[in-house]
Amino acid sequence: MKNILLILSTSRTSQDAIEYAVNLAKKEKAKLVVLYIIETELTQEIFDKFTDIGFIGDKPSTQLTEAIMKEYRQRGYEEMGKVQIRAMEENVDFDAVTTQGDFVEKSLDVIERYKIDTAVAIKRKRSVFLKYFSKSIVDELVERASCKIEVFEE
Amino acid sequence: MKVIIDRRPIWVIVLVRSLRPIFFLALGFIFWYLINIPTPSGLTIQGQRALALFVVCLILWVTDALPLAITSLMAIVMVPLLGVMDKKAAYALFGNEAVFFILGAFILSAAVMHSGLASRIAVLIMDRFGNTPKGLLASIFLLAAVLSFFMSEHAVAAMLFPIVLEIAKGLNLKPGKSNYAKSLFLALAWGCVIGGVATFLGGARVPLAAGMLKEATGITIGFFEYTMVVFPTVVILLFIGYIGLTRFFPQDIQDIHLAKDVFARKIKGLGKMGYTEYAVGILMLITISSWLLFSRMAGIANIAIIAVVALFVLKLVRWKDIEEYVNWGIILMYGGAITLGAAMEKSGAAAWLANTVIGDWANSPVLVIAVFSLLTILLTEGMSNAAVIAILLPVSIGMAGRFNLDPQIITYAIAIPAGLAFCFPMSTPANAIAVSSGYITARDMAKAGIVMMITAWIVFNIMAKVYWPILGIKI
Numbered sequence: 001m002k003n004i005l006l007i008l009s010t011s012r013t014s015q016d017a018i019e020y021a022v023n024l025a026k027k028e029k030a031k032l033v034v035l036y037i038i039e040t041e042l043t044q045e046i047f048d049k050f051t052d053i054g055f056i057g058d059k060p061s062t063q064l065t066e067a068i069m070k071e072y073r074q075r076g077y078e079e080m081g082k083v084q085i086r087a088m089e090e091n092v093d094f095d096a097v098t099t100q101g102d103f104v105e106k107s108l109d110v111i112e113r114y115k116i117d118t119a120v121a122i123k124r125k126r127s128v129f130l131k132y133f134s135k136s137i138v139d140e141l142v143e144r145a146s147c148k149i150e151v152f153e154e
Numbered sequence: 155m156k157v158i159i160d161r162r163p164i165w166v167i168v169l170v171r172s173l174r175p176i177f178f179l180a181l182g183f184i185f186w187y188l189i190n191i192p193t194p195s196g197l198t199i200q201g202q203r204a205l206a207l208f209v210v211c212l213i214l215w216v217t218d219a220l221p222l223a224i225t226s227l228m229a230i231v232m233v234p235l236l237g238v239m240d241k242k243a244a245y246a247l248f249g250n251e252a253v254f255f256i257l258g259a260f261i262l263s264a265a266v267m268h269s270g271l272a273s274r275i276a277v278l279i280m281d282r283f284g285n286t287p288k289g290l291l292a293s294i295f296l297l298a299a300v301l302s303f304f305m306s307e308h309a310v311a312a313m314l315f316p317i318v319l320e321i322a323k324g325l326n327l328k329p330g331k332s333n334y335a336k337s338l339f340l341a342l343a344w345g346c347v348i349g350g351v352a353t354f355l356g357g358a359r360v361p362l363a364a365g366m367l368k369e370a371t372g373i374t375i376g377f378f379e380y381t382m383v384v385f386p387t388v389v390i391l392l393f394i395g396y397i398g399l400t401r402f403f404p405q406d407i408q409d410i411h412l413a414k415d416v417f418a419r420k421i422k423g424l425g426k427m428g429y430t431e432y433a434v435g436i437l438m439l440i441t442i443s444s445w446l447l448f449s450r451m452a453g454i455a456n457i458a459i460i461a462v463v464a465l466f467v468l469k470l471v472r473w474k475d476i477e478e479y480v481n482w483g484i485i486l487m488y489g490g491a492i493t494l495g496a497a498m499e500k501s502g503a504a505a506w507l508a509n510t511v512i513g514d515w516a517n518s519p520v521l522v523i524a525v526f527s528l529l530t531i532l533l534t535e536g537m538s539n540a541a542v543i544a545i546l547l548p549v550s551i552g553m554a555g556r557f558n559l560d561p562q563i564i565t566y567a568i569a570i571p572a573g574l575a576f577c578f579p580m581s582t583p584a585n586a587i588a589v590s591s592g593y594i595t596a597r598d599m600a601k602a603g604i605v606m607m608i609t610a611w612i613v614f615n616i617m618a619k620v621y622w623p624i625l626g627i628k629i
Contacts, residue, residue: 010592011592043590045586057264057477057478057479057480057481057482058478059478059479060267060309060312060313060479061312063312063316064312064315064316064587067315067316067319068590068591071319071323071591071592072592074323075329075592
C-alpha cells in the first residue's frame with residue numbers, strides 16, 4: 001500500500017492542499033499520513049527578545065511561551081480534525097502525527113519512517129526580495145527528500 | 155547518533171562559518187583605526203577614544219552581535235581602560251539614581267503581577283465595558299495603555315495576551331483572516347506602546363534618558379514634570395490609534411456574547427480579592443502618588459526602594475517570587491549606557507560629534523528636534539529602544555549647546571519617540587507577542603504601523619511646538 005504525506009504546520013495550511021492530498025490518496029488507494037509541525041522558532045525568538053531587551057523575567061516569559069504553544073497545539077488538532085473528516089468522507093485510510101521543531105528535519109523523519117511515496121507541502125508566498133536572497137524551507141525539503149514532493153503555493 | 159550532512163556549496167559553508175570572526179575582526183580594526191588616526195582639531199585624545207568606543211558599541215547594539223547587556227558591560231570596562239575616566243568614576247556611574255529607580259520599578263511591577271491584581275483589574279474592566287465589539291476593542295486598547303502607565307509595557311503585553319487569545323478563541327475568530335481579531339491583537343500591542351511612554355514606569359528608557367541627562371548636565375527631570383509634558387500627546391495618540399484600529403480593520407463581527415463566557419470563567423477562577431492584592435494595590439497607589447508629588451524632594455529611586463522594602467516588611471512577596479519575574483541582566487544595559495553617555499559628554503566627544511557631523515545642516519532648534527525625533531522613531535522600529543537612547547542622546551545633548559537649547563527638551567525629543575515602535579514584530583516585545591498569536595500577520599502590522607508611526611511623529615512635533623511652551627518649555 002502506498003503512503004501519501006500531507007505536511008501542515010503552524011504557518012502553512014491550505015484547504016486546496018488538503019483536498020488535493022485526500023483525492024490523491026483516494027485515487028492511489030494509499031494511506032494518508034498527516035504531519036502537523038508546531039513551529040517553535042517564533043516563540044523562541046520572542047523568549048530571546050524578552051531575555052535580551054525585555055523588562056520581565058523568566059516566569060512571565062515561560063508562561064507566555066506556554067500560552068502560545070498551547071494555542072499552536074490546539075490549532076494543530078483543529079487542522080488534523082478537518083483532514084480526518086475529509087479522509088473519512090472519502091474512505092481514505094488515515095494516520096496523524098503531531099510534532100514540534102524544525103520543519104525540514106521533522107518532515108524528513110516522517111518521510112523515512114512511513115516510507116512515503118509522495119508528500120504534499122505548502123509554500124508560503126514570499127516577496128521577490130526574499131526569494132532572491134534566501135531559499136524557502138520547502139525548497140530545501142524538495143532537495144533533500146527521498147520521495148516526490150508536490151508543492152502548493154498558499 | 156544521527157549525522158546531518160550540510161549539502162550547501164563549500165564556499166557558502168565557509169563564508170557562513172567565518173562571518174562572525176570576520177565581523178569581530180573588522181570591528182577590532184575599526185576600533186584600532188579610530189584610536190590611532192591623528193586626533194581631529196577640537197577633540198581631545200580622551201574624546202577620540204570615547205568616540206571610538208561609542209562607534210563600537212553603536213555597531214554592536216545595532217547588529218545585536220552581542221547581547222545588549224554584554225555590550226554595555228564592555229563599555230563600563232573600556233572607559234577606564236582607555237583612560238577616558240578613572241576607574242572609580244566609571245564604576246560609580248553604575249550606582250546612578252536611574253539604575254536604582256529601574257531596579258525598584260522592576261520589583262514593584264513583579265509584585266503587581268505576582269499578586270494577580272493586574273489580571274483581576276484587566277478581566278473586570280473588560281467584562282464591565284466590553285459589551286459591544288467596539289466597546290471590547292476600546293477596553294483592551296485603553297486597558298493595555300493605562301496599565302502601561304503604572305508597570306512595564308512588556309509585562310502588560312505578556313499578562314494580557316492569554317486573555318485576548320481566549321477572547322479570540324471564544325468568539326471563533328479565524329487566525330489571519332478575521333479583521334476583528336487583527337484589531338484586538340493590534341490594540342493590545344499599540345495600547346502597550348502608547349501607554350508605555352506616558353510615565354517613567356512604562357519602560358526603562360525614560361529613566362535611562364533622565365539618568366544620562368543628569369550625569370551629563372546635572373539637570374533633573376521629575377516624574378510629574380515628564381508626565382505633564384507627554385500626557386496630552388499620549389491622549390491624542392490613543393484617540394488616533396483607536397480610530398486607526400477601526401479603520402484599518404473594519405469590524406466583521408456583530409455579537410460578542412461568547413466573550414462574556416470567557417470573562418465569567420476568568421472571574422470565577424480569580425476568586426475573592428485577598429489581602430495581598432489589596433495591600434499591593436494600596437502600596438502602588440501611595441508609591442505613584444509619592445513619585446508625582448515628592449520625586450524632586452525625595453528622589454525617584456529612594457521612593458522606589460522604600461516601596462520595595464515595604465513589600466517585604468508587609469510580607470506581600472517572597473524574594474523567590476521576585477527573582478522569577480525580574481530580568482536582572484538588562485539592568486547592566488542601563489548602567490553601561492549611562493557610563494558611556496557620561497564618558498562621551500565629559501570627554502567633549504559628544505559636542506564635537508554633534509558640531510562636526512550634524513552641525514552643518516541643522517540651522518534651527520525646531521529642525522533639530524524634528525530630525526532627532528524622526529531619527530529616533532525610525533531607529534526604534536529596528537532596534538532596542540534603550541539602545542536608541544544610548545546612541546542618540548549623548549550626541550543630541552551635545553547639539554543642544556550649539557543652539558542654547560535646554561538639554562531637557564532634546565531629552566524629551568529622544569526619550570518619547572524611542573518608545574513609539576508600531577511597525578514590526580522586532581520593534582518591541584509587545585508587537586512580537588501580537589504577531590505570535592497568528593491572528594495578525596507581520597504584514598498587517600507593518601501596513602497599519604507605518605501610518606501610525608508617521609502620525610505619531612507629526613503629533614509629537616506639533617505638541618512640542620504648541621503645547622510645551624504652555625508649560626514654560628520654549629524651543
